[in-house]
Amino acid sequence: MRKGYLGIDIGSISTKGVVLDEQGEILTSSYIWTEGNPVEAVRNLLDILKKEVPSDVVIKGIGTTGSARKLIGLMVSASTIKNEITAHAAGTCHFYKDVRTILEIGGQDSKIILLDHGIIRDYAMNTLCAAGTGSFLSSQAKRLDLDVSEFGTLALSSNTPVKIAARCTVFAESDLVHKAQVGYAKKDIVAGLCKSVVLNYLNNVGKGKKIEGPIVFQGGVSKNEGVVKYFKEILKQDIIVDENSHLMGAIGIALLSKKNETDQVYTLDITDITFETKGFECKGCSNHCEVVKIFKDHEHIDTFGNRCPMGEK
Template sequence: MKTYLGVDVGSVSTKLALIDEKNNALESLYFRTEGDPINAIQKGLRRLKEKISKDIKIIGVGTTGSARYLAGVVVGADLVKNEISAHAKGVNFFVPEVRTVIEIGGQDSKIIILENRVVVDFAMNLICAAGTGSFLDAQAFRLGIPVEKFSQIALKSKQPTIVGSRCTVFAESDMIHKQQIGHSREDIVAGLCHGLARNFLANVAKGKKISSPIVFLGGVSENLGMRKAFENTLGEKVIVPKYNTVMGALGAALLAKENIQGKTKFRGWEVSDQDIKCTSFQCKGCPNLCEVIEAHIDGKVVSRWNDRCGKYSSLNPQ
């Protein structure tokens, strides 16, 4: 069977998705990057290979996420796409009527506005990571709750307390304060979710036309407390579709399928067992002082990037 692979390597989690020629999602994976994107990609490929039958052949690869260039080099991508377009593509296919997309991942949050199935506006968090997955992770740890149980606890609250959410530091100190004066854990957790939803709408979504249907994606959309908080703050129903956490990878796979020309550049499953390393050096050719990155596979330089003038990246095999 011929399939297309989408790889989404984010700051916190790595997602892989496989679609067939009829755009059906066959398989998807979601696991933590653990600060090592190369290893995560290798691990992902290894796991994916175990899960699928032998007759499956990959004939196109798309990568996205903040490590999309690196992932593209490692896997051998036919298409490297930014995460906004990839998510828009994915959600457009699986939830065609969507008008607003809220996506909150490990360290970034974004809003995408669509009209007639076309992206017309978008925004990403600029300077503040409040409300993203990493922050929730850290707070869950502080409260001694496994992040998976966060949702249940938040839903128990009848009277969420108000937690300041202008920025992570203030939210955290405000939360501690609330703990110290005796608020219950449920109320604090629910309050935190509400604060984060407010923060998102006030910062990232400021000035954007939010209209129904609203779709909520990304790792944080797994959190029932956050879903409820968004529904309460927006006063609208918030849909969390199937494949909510791997939508970017699915989008990348769909885009790869649409744009592929000729044979795929996929390096094959053996990538997961090869020795892949990245090193960097500072180019002193001009006052720009770019930090050029070199990728090595089994000791051979396969690609260089991050130079402004193209002195090194132009040497890459096309």
């Protein structure tokens, strides 16, 4: 019998799951779209993983991370629930012990993590808007009638990327439309978009941060060769992109759940569990908290968003 640890990273766009063995090697992994429904996505994810996990593996820990970590943590009775930043750092340090900078661009947010001997020294996340993140790229790909996966290769074929205002998604989009109307080649526009993502990232998230090598680039956007190319060009340093760069958060949280290991054995079988959420505005006091009540098998198990016991009623 072998021990296994499940890590689930539920992002805004995609849901990632990975099962690690005791040495931290990947036994099986899966990457599916969240499609705005984290509960269903995790159900599907676990269905896929369940079939692929070797039969002698016993799950000794479940960790959840990503924006829906709390909700899904309750649903799968996770032992570890942690934010993306800690999870990404833990995952990356497992493969690259001496990493100094982690660049991460996901679907809705982007972050930079600076490390020193495996310790997070500083981090930053994008604040107000999702400019220069994966969802921006995929919506622009749709506008140009391209698949996101061909975006990177097309960008590489261009030598003269057009200049696109990188500061804000809305500006970038109108700039892009304008450039297309005046007749720039598609590949140059795509290359310009990739470059604008990099510039936006370095000007917003990376502002004032000292970016030192080794640099690891991860998150969904790291699969885009165009963006990687411009990071290399602008930072004038080598950028490492792991083949599992999109799974790093899930790997990290699986490793963290290993640290919290107890005697408890977990199951991947949640097909029969009903899981519902109900959102409302609590009128108990003047705070008017937006409260979400969680029901598992029709039983009220937890409440999010309330600042006082009033919201739990």
